[in-house]
Structure formats: structure tokens, C-alpha cells
Amino acid sequence: xxxVVVIGVGNPYRRDDGVGPAIIELLRRNDLPHEVRLECSLGxxxxxxxxxxxxxxxxxxxxxxxxxxxxxxxxxxxSSHHLPMGEAVELARAxxxxxxxxxxxxxEAADTGHGQGLSPHVRAAARRTAQAxxxxxxxxxxxxxxxx
Numbered sequence: 001x002x003x004v005v006v007i008g009v010g011n012p013y014r015r016d017d018g019v020g021p022a023i024i025e026l027l028r029r030n031d032l033p034h035e036v037r038l039e040c041s042l043g044x045x046x047x048x049x050x051x052x053x054x055x056x057x058x059x060x061x062x063x064x065x066x067x068x069x070x071x072x073x074x075x076x077x078x079s080s081h082h083l084p085m086g087e088a089v090e091l092a093r094a095x096x097x098x099x100x101x102x103x104x105x106x107x108e109a110a111d112t113g114h115g116q117g118l119s120p121h122v123r124a125a126a127r128r129t130a131q132a133x134x135x136x137x138x139x140x141x142x143x144x145x146x147x148x
Contacts, residue, residue, distance in 0.1 A: 002055045003035030004137045005099070009043040009062040016071070016109035016122045020061045023105075026130035033141035057140060058099035059133055063122075064106035071110035072121030074129055076103065105129050 006027060008020030021040045028038060041047045043062065052058035064075065107129060110119040118126060 002037050003033075003141060004057045004059070005037045005039060005052055005055045006059045006061065006133060006137070007039045007041050007048065007051050009041050009048075009060060011042060013114065013116060015111040015113055015115050015117065016107075016119055017063045017112045018116070019063045019107045019109065019118060019122055019126050022118055022123075022126050023061045023130045023133070026126060027134060030130070030134045032134060032137060035141045036137050052099045052102065055099040057101045057103070057137075059103045059105065059137075061105045061107070061129065061133070063109040063112065065109055065112065070108050071119060072125035073108040074125050075106045075108075076132075105133070 006024065008022070008024035010017045010020035012018030012021045024038050024040050032038075039051050041051060048060070052060075107122060107125045110122060
């Protein structure tokens with residue numbers, strides 16, 4: 001069983017949509033505990049379920065594209081099993097493949113056109129979010145493992 005898995009969702013060839021994988025790259029440069037697994041995904045339902053299955057904590061980082069955008073705004077949702085992540089969460093619940101706890105960091109995108117590189121606001125939000133996740137997982141890994 002993985003203690004913590006951090007999943008960066010997105011396509012790095014679609015500008016700000018690549019914020020999830022960009023955060024995973026920032027976290028790889030951090031000195032994280034060995035109980036933390038870092039993964040990237042395009043967001044496929046089956047892929048997400050496989051990546052977070054059995055984890056004590058799964059953190060999913062993705063770009064958000066709301067109607068009124070504030071590029072770089074970070075939305076953090078914490079839940080045991082009640083996140084509005086759509087099909088992946090519903091199917092994982094039905095198949096008993098949910099992690100003990102699931103968190104979502106959604107960063108508002110400015111540009112999801114073709115190309116590489118994050119817009120300035122999203123790049124700054126990625127750095128802040130990677131730092132917040134690093135602090136959180138280090139704190140969690142210092143605690144005793146909770147039984148399921």
C-alpha cells in the first residue's frame with residue numbers, strides 16, 4: 001500500500017493544461033519521504049483509479065477551466081470520499097478503489113492552446129502549490145500509519 005500518491009493530471013503540450021505534470025516535476029526536485037509516489041496522468045478514469053488505489057492519501061493536481069477565469073487561482077478540496085471529480089470518483093467508489101483520503105488542487109488555466117510552457121500566473125501558482133503539497137506530505141509521513 002502506498003502511503004501517499006500525488007498525481008499530476010494534464011497534457012504538457014497544451015500550455016496551462018500541463019500544470020499537473022509541471023507540479024510533479026517540481027516535487028521530484030524536493031526531498032520527499034520514500035512513502036510518496038509521484039505520477040503523471042492524462043486523466044483517464046481507469047488510469048486514475050489504478051494510480052490512487054490503496055493509498056492512504058491521494059492528491060490530484062489538475063488545471064481548471066471555469067467560465068470566469070482568474071489565471072493561477074488555486075482551489076483546494078479535501079474530502080474522504082465526497083469530491084466532485086466526476087466519473088473517476090463515482091466508478092472508484094462503486095469498485096471499492098478509492099484511497100482513504102482524496103484531495104484535489106485545481107489551478108485555473110489561462111491558455112490551453114497548443115505549445116509547451118505555463119503562463120506566468122499559472123507558473124507562479126504551480127510553485128506555490130508544489131511547496132504546499134511538499135509540506136503536507138512531509139507532515140503526513142511523519143505521523144504513524146492509520147489503519148484502514
